[in-house]
Amino acid sequence: MSLSTLGWDEFFSRHFDPHSAAGLMPARVALEHKHAYELLAATGELTAVCTGKLLYTAIARTDLPAVGDWVAVRLRPGEQQADIHAVLPRRTKFSRRAAGDSGGEQIVATNVDTVLLVTALDQNYNLRRIERYLALAWESGAQPVVVLNKSDLHVDPAGARAEVESIASGAPVVALSAARDESLEALAPWLVPGRTLALLGSSGVGKSTLINRLLGTDRLLTSAISAAVGKGRHTTTHRELIVAPSGVLVIDTPGMRELQLWDVHEPALDSTFADIAALTARCRFSDCAHRGEPGCAIQSALDTGTLYFDRWQSFQKLQREQAYAARKADPRLERVLKANWRKLHRQMRATQRMEHEKE
Ligand SMILES: Nc1nc2c(ncn2[C@@H]2O[C@H](COP(=O)(O)OP(=O)(O)OP(=O)(O)O)[C@@H](O)[C@H]2O)c(=O)[nH]1
Ligand SMILES: [Mg+2]
Ligand SMILES: [Zn+2]
Structure with missing residues (x-):
């Protein structure tokens, strides 16, 4: 080797x-x-x-x-x-907040090039959860790809795929069935020798099943139990890096029931919610709290339906969580993050002014 x-x-x-x-x-x-x-x-x-x-x-x-x-x-x-x-220094690092009270940083995998965010097209399917995984992925430095597995269980996988694309801020989205599809051609662009692929997602979505397909053997244990019982059962219990016959390196991870953000900085939230960042730059007041101020672009987008309320709530929730994790980590960090957000905001405003002047 x-x-x-x-x-x-x-x-x-x-x-x-x-x-x-x-x-x-x-x-x-x-x-x-x-x-x-x-x-x-x-x-x-x-x-x-x-x-x-x-x-x-x-x-x-x-x-x-x-x-x-x-x-x-x-x-x-x-x-x-x-x-x-x-x-050695890590090129990319995927962390989350450790479950339980300790709340420390827990590394899930490092030096990952592409992260497959796996969701099943059954009761697990949830746009808000996908946004949460995307925020973590952008922060990690790895390229995220959203995988909608168990397409055989959904009446309209293409429709679901389009729906996810609308919130994925440019991340590729593929729908497939790890259990049924003859080939996994949809994933071909990321099965590159020497590249590292990690699979993340809730328990029972089919991560190990998908990896077994990539390996061409039933090397990893898979089970219907976690999906059926739903609570506290993870079939995969440890993280493992395996070399696939195609030459790609795959990391299997145990499902995460509690996905707590760890230190997702504003730029990552911003990649996930580019639409919201663009809107807030258009509010009349630069310190708009989006709580009924006049000229609030968020409010008017919510009114006209160009921004869905669920998505706005999801953004606010992630922002609060991020602030909480940052405070736990280092109280000074929060100030820095706030300052970064203001800076980005100013940049967007300046860009907009320039565009305005051009018109
Ligand atoms: N119908 C259907 N079932 C699938 C598909 N892919 C996986 N499954 C089933 O889903 C169940 C869970 O699959 P696993 O691969 O063990 O899930 P996992 O994501 O590795 O779960 P953890 O290891 O607990 O995190 C198994 O019974 C699989 O056979 C699919 O495309 N369609
Ligand atoms: Mg597994
Ligand atoms: Zn506003």
């Missing part, structure tokens, strides 16, 4: 220089156990643990290796065992 088949490129190579000088070797994290990792390296599979120094110098859990990471390891002589000395 060459490193490039595992997703290695110029970016990681550049950051590895000091480590190769120290005689370390690169490897990619495929699976995370409680205290050990399974890695893929040019020499094959390895089992590894973090060195005491790495554990000691980590400030947060997120400084430790996660699935998708490139790490610098030293092999133990004569064994398929290695010690992880360092984690």
Whole structure:
């Protein structure tokens, strides 16, 4: 296995220089156990643990290796065992707020190129949930693709696809049936050798089924139980990176029942809600709170129906959640975020003024 088949490129190579000088070797994290990792390296599979120094110098859990990471390891002589000395900088990082009260950042996967946001066209289908996943995806740095699975269970999959396209702000949307479709041609553009694909979505939407189709084997466990019982059952219990026969690297993840935003910054919210950002720039007052002020563009769009109330509510909810997560993380951050939003707002206004003057 060459490193490039595992997703290695110029970016990681550049950051590895000091480590190769120290005689370390690169490897990619495929699976995370409680205290050990399974890695893929040019020499094959390895089992590894973090060195005491790495554990000691980590400030947060997120400084430790996660699935998708490139790490610098030293092999133990004569064994398929290695010690992880360092984690390379991440090109992309998909995080969420940990479930429960701790509320810390939890890394779902790193160095993902394309993230498939999987929704099933059954009772799971929900535009608001898709918006939420999109916001996280834009923040991660990976390219989002919305996958509407179980098209066999929907009377009008093409209609659903058009509906999702209208809220997806340019992200590609595909409808398919992982269980039935003979080929998964719809996904061909993203099945590129050496590229990393992660699948995210609620439990039971068919992520593992889809990956098994990509692998051409029933390697991953799938089950109808979680879909039927609905509560607390996840068929997939850990994240895992697998090399598919097509050469694409896929990361399966357990379904998320509680998808809490972690640190979604305004630009990501803004990519998800480009229509709303454009509207707010048109309000008469630059500090418009959109609560009945005269000349409020949001209000008039809601009145005429060009902006759906549900979508506006969804945006407000995500904004509140984002502010909450930011406060928990760092009280100063919220001020910075507010300032960023004002700056973006000013930029949009300036652009609009220029367009106005041109007319
Ligand atoms: N009708 C139909 N059923 C499907 C389709 N794809 C998957 N399923 C079924 O949905 C159920 C759940 O599929 P999984 O692949 O285990 O779902 P998952 O997203 O991996 O779930 P977790 O691992 O719990 O997060 C299984 O019974 C699958 O057979 C599809 O296209 N159509
Ligand atoms: Mg699964
Ligand atoms: Zn307004």
